[in-house]
Amino acid sequence: xxxxxxxxxxxxxxxxxxxxxxxxxxxxxxxxxxxxxxxxxxxxxxxxxxxxxxxxxxxxxxxxxxxxxxxxxxxxxxxxxxxxxxxxxxxxxxxxxxxxxxxxxxxxxxxxxxxxxxxxxxxxxxxxxxxxxxxxxxxxxxxxxxxxxxxxxxxxxxxxxxxxxxxxxxxxxxxxxxxxxxxxxxxxxxxxxxxxxxxxxxxxxxxxxxxxxxxxxxxxxxxxxxxxxxxxxxxxxxxxxxxxxxxxxxxxxxxxxxxxxxxxxxxxxxxxxxxxxxxxxxx
Amino acid sequence: xxxxxxxxxxxxxxxxxxxxxxxxxxxxxxxxxxxxxxxxxxxxxxxxxxxxxxxxxxxxxxxxxxxxxxxxxxxxxxxxxxxxxxxxxxxxxxxxxxxxxxxxxxxxxxxxxxxxxxxxxxxxxxxxxxxxxxxxxxxxxxxxxxxxxxxxxxxxxxxxxxxxxxxxxxxxxxxxxxxxxxxxxxxxxxxxxxxxxxxxxxxxxxxxxxxxxxxxxxxxxxxxxxxxxxxxxxxxxxxxxxxxxxxxxxxxxxxxxxxxxxxxxxxxxxxxxxxxxxxxxxxxxxxxxxxxxxxxxxxxxxxxxxxxxxxxxxxxxxxxxxxxxxxxxxxxxxxxxxxxxxxxxxxxxxxxxxx
Amino acid sequence: xxxxxxxxxxxxxxxxxxxxxxxxxxxxxxxxxxxxxxxxxxxxxxxxxxxxxxxxxxxxxxxxxxxxxxxxxxxxxxxxxxxxxxxxxxxxxxxxxxxxxxxxxxxxxxxxxxxxxxxxxxxxxxxxxxxxxxxxxxxxxxxxxxxxxxxxxxxxxxxxxxxxxxxxxxxxxxxxxxxxxxxxxxxxxxxxxxxxxxxxxxxxxxxxxxxxxxxxxxxxxxxxxxxxxxxxxxxxxxxxxxxxxxxxxxxxxxxxxxxxxxxxxxxxxxxxxxxxxxxxxxxxx
Numbered sequence: 034x035x036x037x038x039x040x041x042x043x044x045x046x047x048x049x050x051x052x053x054x055x056x057x058x059x060x061x062x063x064x065x066x067x068x069x070x071x072x073x074x075x076x077x078x079x080x081x082x083x084x085x086x087x088x089x090x091x092x093x094x095x096x097x098x099x100x101x102x103x104x105x106x107x108x109x110x111x112x113x114x115x116x117x118x119x120x121x122x123x124x125x126x127x128x129x130x131x132x133x134x135x136x137x138x139x140x141x142x143x144x145x146x147x148x149x150x151x152x153x154x155x156x157x158x159x160x161x162x163x164x165x166x167x168x169x170x171x172x173x174x175x176x177x178x179x180x181x182x183x184x185x186x187x188x189x190x191x192x193x194x195x196x197x198x199x200x201x202x203x204x205x206x207x208x209x210x211x212x213x214x215x216x217x218x219x220x221x222x223x224x225x226x227x228x229x230x231x232x233x234x235x236x237x238x239x240x241x242x243x244x245x246x247x248x249x250x251x252x253x254x255x256x257x258x259x260x261x262x263x264x265x266x267x268x269x270x271x272x273x274x275x276x277x278x279x280x281x282x283x284x285x286x287x288x289x290x291x292x293x294x295x296x297x298x299x300x301x302x303x304x305x306x307x308x309x310x311x312x313x314x315x316x
Numbered sequence: 317x318x319x320x321x322x323x324x325x326x327x328x329x330x331x332x333x334x335x336x337x338x339x340x341x342x343x344x345x346x347x348x349x350x351x352x353x354x355x356x357x358x359x360x361x362x363x364x365x366x367x368x369x370x371x372x373x374x375x376x377x378x379x380x381x382x383x384x385x386x387x388x389x390x391x392x393x394x395x396x397x398x399x400x401x402x403x404x405x406x407x408x409x410x411x412x413x414x415x416x417x418x419x420x421x422x423x424x425x426x427x428x429x430x431x432x433x434x435x436x437x438x439x440x441x442x443x444x445x446x447x448x449x450x451x452x453x454x455x456x457x458x459x460x461x462x463x464x465x466x467x468x469x470x471x472x473x474x475x476x477x478x479x480x481x482x483x484x485x486x487x488x489x490x491x492x493x494x495x496x497x498x499x500x501x502x503x504x505x506x507x508x509x510x511x512x513x514x515x516x517x518x519x520x521x522x523x524x525x526x527x528x529x530x531x532x533x534x535x536x537x538x539x540x541x542x543x544x545x546x547x548x549x550x551x552x553x554x555x556x557x558x559x560x561x562x563x564x565x566x567x568x569x570x571x572x573x574x575x576x577x578x579x580x581x582x583x584x585x586x587x588x589x590x591x592x593x594x595x596x597x598x599x600x601x602x603x604x605x606x607x608x609x610x611x612x613x614x615x616x617x618x619x620x621x622x623x624x625x626x627x628x629x630x631x632x633x634x635x636x637x638x639x640x641x642x643x644x645x646x647x648x649x650x651x652x653x654x655x656x657x658x659x660x661x662x663x664x665x666x667x668x669x670x671x
Numbered sequence: 672x673x674x675x676x677x678x679x680x681x682x683x684x685x686x687x688x689x690x691x692x693x694x695x696x697x698x699x700x701x702x703x704x705x706x707x708x709x710x711x712x713x714x715x716x717x718x719x720x721x722x723x724x725x726x727x728x729x730x731x732x733x734x735x736x737x738x739x740x741x742x743x744x745x746x747x748x749x750x751x752x753x754x755x756x757x758x759x760x761x762x763x764x765x766x767x768x769x770x771x772x773x774x775x776x777x778x779x780x781x782x783x784x785x786x787x788x789x790x791x792x793x794x795x796x797x798x799x800x801x802x803x804x805x806x807x808x809x810x811x812x813x814x815x816x817x818x819x820x821x822x823x824x825x826x827x828x829x830x831x832x833x834x835x836x837x838x839x840x841x842x843x844x845x846x847x848x849x850x851x852x853x854x855x856x857x858x859x860x861x862x863x864x865x866x867x868x869x870x871x872x873x874x875x876x877x878x879x880x881x882x883x884x885x886x887x888x889x890x891x892x893x894x895x896x897x898x899x900x901x902x903x904x905x906x907x908x909x910x911x912x913x914x915x916x917x918x919x920x921x922x923x924x925x926x927x928x929x930x931x932x933x934x935x936x937x938x939x940x941x942x943x944x945x946x947x948x949x950x951x952x953x954x955x956x
Contacts, residue, residue, distance in 0.1 A: 039775070040777060043767045043768070043770050046763075047764070050764055054836070055789065055837060058798075058802045058805035061804050116689060120686065136694070139944045140697055140698065142944060143936055144914055144917075145898060146900065147704065147917075147936055150933060151699075151933070153921070154700070155703055159714070160716060161703055161717055165717075210673055210674070210675060213676070245791070249795075252795050252797065254796060254900070254901055255900055255918065269901075272796055282807075286804060289796070293794070293797050296792065297792070311785065389863045390863045390865075396861070398861055402861035406879040406882075415867070415875070416865035419865065
């Protein structure tokens with residue numbers, strides 16, 4: 034029958050995609066993480082990769098640190114971009130709000146690397162900020178503003194703002210102004226309006242923005258590496274080191290699997306707490 | 317004259333729900349046939365089966381004497397005007413109208429000719445290159461009709477196409493549609509929940525309820541000789557009362573608060589059975605001069621509901637709390653009536669119908 | 672508070688100040704990068720040594736402009752090829768997936784849809800390493816059991832395309848689905864009723880309707896692919912893409928050459944953004 038045929042035409046490539054490029058590689062990741070070389074140099078089943086993670090302090094500390102900082106980055110991104118999204122959708126006149134939205138998006142169409150490079154030029158010891166501070170006589174010798182946790186967090190927030198602001202704008206656009214007017218008319222203060230009307234209404238947008246920001250931050254390599262420097266201690270760098278530097282793929286697979294578990298767990302908890310589901314949050 | 321459409325014992329089930337229940341009817345060539353019913357009565361399901369978007373569970377549909385069961389919608393000689401018209405927003409007026417002809421591989425010259433003829437006919441001669449979103453509601457309506465009629469279908473199906481228009485335009489389009497149908501002579505099958513649309517335009521109307529046809533008749537007969545209580549209730553306005561048959565010759569019914577009415581039994585009703593008594597507002601005579609064949613009773617006026625030519629009197633039957641509506645002609649004779657007044661009213665025996 | 676409601680002066684000016692600071696924060700790294708692309712200095716920083724176009728057009732040993740730098744030109748070329756392949760493949764695959772999940776009914780539809788969403792919530796690094804591991808395992812298997820050496824299973828152009836496609840397709844699927852959801856199916860029925868066949872309906876009604884979504888998703892897919900770093904890092908062979916090549920240069924010390932490349936990227940994307948804006952303006956008129 035014709036109906037069945039179209040189903041198979043659509044189904045076959047989708048199944049190939051999902052099983053060959055998603056399911057199978059992750060199963061492989063899982064199995065390889067449970068293998069290690071024994072003393073004879075043969076591959077055997079082993080828990081040693083996970084043992085290494087829990088016994089080496091540097092590994093699990095980096096892991097926890099990465100998780101905490103990724104959560105912090107997500108929260109900061111929301112706090113910084115919410116007023117902007119609100120201003121663009123609800124305060125600015127409709128004529129210019131489209132322009133300001135596009136303006137907001139432009140930097141994010143440029144590669145993350147270019148953006149981070151811009152910050153490096155600004156912040157480093159020989160950078161633009163230091164040049165002006167010296168010229169103004171505020172400091173005697175240049176200060177290194179890069180390669181610390183604050184600059185790294187700032188870089189992470191900067192990098193991921195787009196993924197928060199876009200869902201916020203689109204859910205704020207769905208919020209009818211008359212709801213805010215009604216609350217105002219009934220005597221609510223700004224704070225109450227934001228807390229009881231706006232935030233609950235845009236919760237789906239907040240959730241989807243947070244999921245994406247969290248996931249991207251957790252998996253980010255460029256920003257911690259270039260802005261955090263040697264002290265960045267970001268978990269993706271451990272994975273990179275195992276794969277590229279130590280060439281210990283089994284250890285790297287275990288780290289990768291742990292990171293996957295962590296991101297899945299935190300996204301799941303986030304969805305549970307805000308009572309959303311994945312398909313609604315992403316679409 | 318032959319029939320363009322014959323529907324026989326048509327049934328459609330959705331799981332346990334029977335949307336269309338054993339429907340039979342035929343539509344004469346060149347006539348305007350309406351299916352009238354409340355929303356959810358199954359009329360859209362019926363229409364979609366005729367158009368071919370749904371297959372019936374059982375029964376037969378014949379168009380020009382040929383069964384169309386199993387024939388896909390794009391090969392049936394029927395065209396449909398959709399509820400929301402479904403004009404293609406990515407095409408202009410001409411592209412919309414010529415869409416069907418292009419599918420038939422008609423030559424471009426022939427298409428140009430036919431499009432301008434049909435645009436002329438629907439009164440939009442200069443609109444060929446307009447975009448759909450530049451048209452008003454009434455113009456969209458005409459483009460949709462032109463798009464279907466250009467294919468010269470055996471039957472044109474219309475699915476409440478006037479529903480989205482405002483009142484004034486709807487009144488105007490009703491008359492236009494009727495005129496257009498007479499001009500082109502195509503058989504129209506029109507479904508609607510608006511009785512005025514059905515009554516004004518149609519040669520025959522089928523009243524549908526709960527998946528079944530209650531009555532198929534001319535508009536006038538539906539009004540004056542409703543076949544069932546549902547039709548009496550649904551077509552036009554009606555006062556309805558619970559009553560009991562108190563005598564069969566002459567036929568009389570008694571209301572639960574004691575009033576007795578001479579009436580006309582529309583079905584066989586035995587003495588003592590419960591029935592419904594219907595009295596049309598316009599059949600109530602205020603201050604009747606004669607008393608022959610007239611049920612006479614007193615009412616107390618509660619309100620005058622002014623609505624121009626449609627003005628009504630809301631009253632209660634004397635000594636009861638039963639409300640009754642009566643038409644109030646606006647010819648100055650009754651200008652003195654005000655709430656609280658007691659009035660004598662009458663209604664001819666023949667105008668009291670019982671089911 | 673909002674357009675229609677009054678608000679105090681301090682509040683209003685405070686808010687405007689915040690928004691202005693935000694936009695400055697947003698643009699300062701980009702603007703500084705662009706300006707320094709024209710600085711006549713071998714070091715990307717101040718002081719200003721005068722205006723030059725050397726970092727674009729010079730062809731000397733210590734000053735090579737972008738247009739004469741083989742390494743970066745090659746990287747740009749590789750990135751363009753990758754982005755074109757990925758966006759076309761993802762567009763086809765993502766659109767098929769959108770049709771599958773929006774219009775077809777089959778068993779296990781919900782779990783499969785959920786699976787199709789997961790690439791967006793799996794960190795790119797993990798997509799990269801798991802594909803690297805799996806292709807390596809598959810490569811070993813083919814070599815040992817069948818004696819075939821499959822080029823595509825080694826870090827290479829093909830593997831990068833597959834890796835990027837694996838998550839960009841999900842993105843395309845979501846964009847196309849969103850538009851398909853709003854599609855009034857009575858338009859398809861109207862076309863069928865007017866005598867069109869199934870393929871004609873898709874060609875004349877469905878595809879034209881989806882066109883804006885396809886263009887939008889296609890261009891974002893192009894950008895996502897052109898800029899991808901995390902997944903690509905593990906799959907890339909000898910032909911590095913632009914982000915990887917830039918990363919290596921930035922990490923090992925930089926010259927204004929990087930600024931010149933950045934300038935070109937920023938300039939091109941801004942032009943595209945402007946065109947996008949003008950097009951959307953025109954549509955809303």
